[in-house]
Amino acid sequence: MFEGKGISRHHRLLVGLMIVLICWLPYSLFAQSLDFPTRHSGISFGNSKYFSGIRFNFRDHDVERISGMNFTLWKGYDNERARITGIAAGVIPEGGYLSGVQLGIAGVAADRQLKGIGIGMLGVGSGGSITGIALGGLGVGAGESMQGVFIGGLGVGSGGDITGISIGGLGVGAGINLTGLNIGFLGAGAGENMTGLNFGGLGVGAGKNLTGLNVGGLGAGAGEKVTGINLALLGVGAGEALTGITIAGLGAGAPEVQGFTIAGFAVGGNKITGVSAALGTVRIRGDGEYTGIMASAFNYIEGKQTGISLGIVNYAFQLKGVQIGLINYVRDNPVFLKVLPIINANF
Numbered sequence: 001m002f003e004g005k006g007i008s009r010h011h012r013l014l015v016g017l018m019i020v021l022i023c024w025l026p027y028s029l030f031a032q033s034l035d036f037p038t039r040h041s042g043i044s045f046g047n048s049k050y051f052s053g054i055r056f057n058f059r060d061h062d063v064e065r066i067s068g069m070n071f072t073l074w075k076g077y078d079n080e081r082a083r084i085t086g087i088a089a090g091v092i093p094e095g096g097y098l099s100g101v102q103l104g105i106a107g108v109a110a111d112r113q114l115k116g117i118g119i120g121m122l123g124v125g126s127g128g129s130i131t132g133i134a135l136g137g138l139g140v141g142a143g144e145s146m147q148g149v150f151i152g153g154l155g156v157g158s159g160g161d162i163t164g165i166s167i168g169g170l171g172v173g174a175g176i177n178l179t180g181l182n183i184g185f186l187g188a189g190a191g192e193n194m195t196g197l198n199f200g201g202l203g204v205g206a207g208k209n210l211t212g213l214n215v216g217g218l219g220a221g222a223g224e225k226v227t228g229i230n231l232a233l234l235g236v237g238a239g240e241a242l243t244g245i246t247i248a249g250l251g252a253g254a255p256e257v258q259g260f261t262i263a264g265f266a267v268g269g270n271k272i273t274g275v276s277a278a279l280g281t282v283r284i285r286g287d288g289e290y291t292g293i294m295a296s297a298f299n300y301i302e303g304k305q306t307g308i309s310l311g312i313v314n315y316a317f318q319l320k321g322v323q324i325g326l327i328n329y330v331r332d333n334p335v336f337l338k339v340l341p342i343i344n345a346n347f
Helices: 002-031
Strands: 033-037 041-046 050-061 065-077 083-090 094-104 107-120 123-126 129-136 139-142 146-152 155-158 162-168 171-174 178-184 187-190 193-200 203-206 209-216 219-222 225-232 235-238 241-248 251-253 256-263 266-278 281-330 339-346
Touching: 033 050, 065 094, 123 129, 139 146, 146 155, 155 162, 162 171, 162 187, 187 193, 193 219, 209 235, 219 225, 241 251, 251 256
Parallel strands: 041 050, 050 065, 065 083, 083 094, 094 107, 107 129, 123 139, 129 146, 139 155, 146 162, 155 171, 162 178, 171 187, 178 193, 187 203, 193 209, 203 219, 209 225, 219 235, 225 241, 235 251, 241 256, 251 266, 256 266, 266 281
Antiparallel strands: 033 041, 107 123, 129 139, 171 178, 178 187, 193 203, 203 209, 209 219, 225 235, 235 241, 281 339
C-alpha cells in the first residue's frame, strides 16, 4: 500500500513534467529560446531577440535589442539593426549598435556604431563610428569617425576623423582629420588636417594642415601649412607656409617660412621671416624677400634682404641691412659697393 502510493507520486511527477515539456515545445521552437522567469527578462538560452538579463546563444540571427550580459559562441548574421548594451563576450561579438564592454576572442564588429570598450585579439572595427576605448591585436578601424583611445598592433585607421589617443604598430591614419596624440611607428597621416602631438617613425604628413609638435623619423610635411615645433631627420616642408620652430637634418622649406628654422644643408622659400641657419645655404627664390637673421655657407637672396646675413658668401639683389662674410655681393648697390670683403651694408 505504502509503496504503491510512492510509485503513484513518481508517476504523477513524470506525467506533470511531460505535460510541461509538451506545452513548452511548440513555443520554444517558435521563439528559438528558453527564457525564464519571463520571455523578455531573466536568463535566456537561445536566439532571443528582445531580452534583458543574462543571455547565452550559439549564434545571433536577426536580433533586435539585448541588454545585460550577452555570451555568444560564433559570429552572428543579419543583425544590422541589433542594439546590444552591457557586457558582450564571444568569438566575435557583433551587432548594429554595440554599447558597453565588448570582448572578442577573435574580434569585435559593429555594423554602425561602437560605444564603450572594445577588445579583440585580432581587431576591433565598425562600419560607422567608434567612441571610447578600442584595443585590437592587429588593428582598430572605422568607416566614419573615431573618438577616444585606440591601440592597434599593426594600425589604427578611419575613413573620417580620429580624435584622442591613437597608437599603431605600423601606422595611424584618418581620411579627414587626425587630432590628439598620434603615434605610428612607421607613419602617421591625415587626408586633411592633423593637429596635436604627432609622431611617425618614417614620417608625419597631412593633405592640408599639420599643427602642433610634429616629429617624423625621415620627414614631416603638409600640402598647405605646417605650424608648431617640427622635427625630422631629413626634411620638413609645406605647400604654402612653414611656421614655428623647425629643425631638419637635411632641408626645410616652403613658399613662406616664418620663425626659427635650422637645417643640415638648406633652408629655402620665396618669403622667409625670422632666424634661419644651414650648413649649406639659405636661399630665397623668385624675386622674394628675407627679413631677419640668416647664417649659412652661402646666403643667396634672389630678391630683397632686410636684416643680417652671416656666411662665407653673401649674395642679394637688394639689401637693407648688413652682410658679413668673406665675399659680400649686392647687385643693386653702386658699382664700387657691389662686392666687398668682410662686410657690406646698405640702409
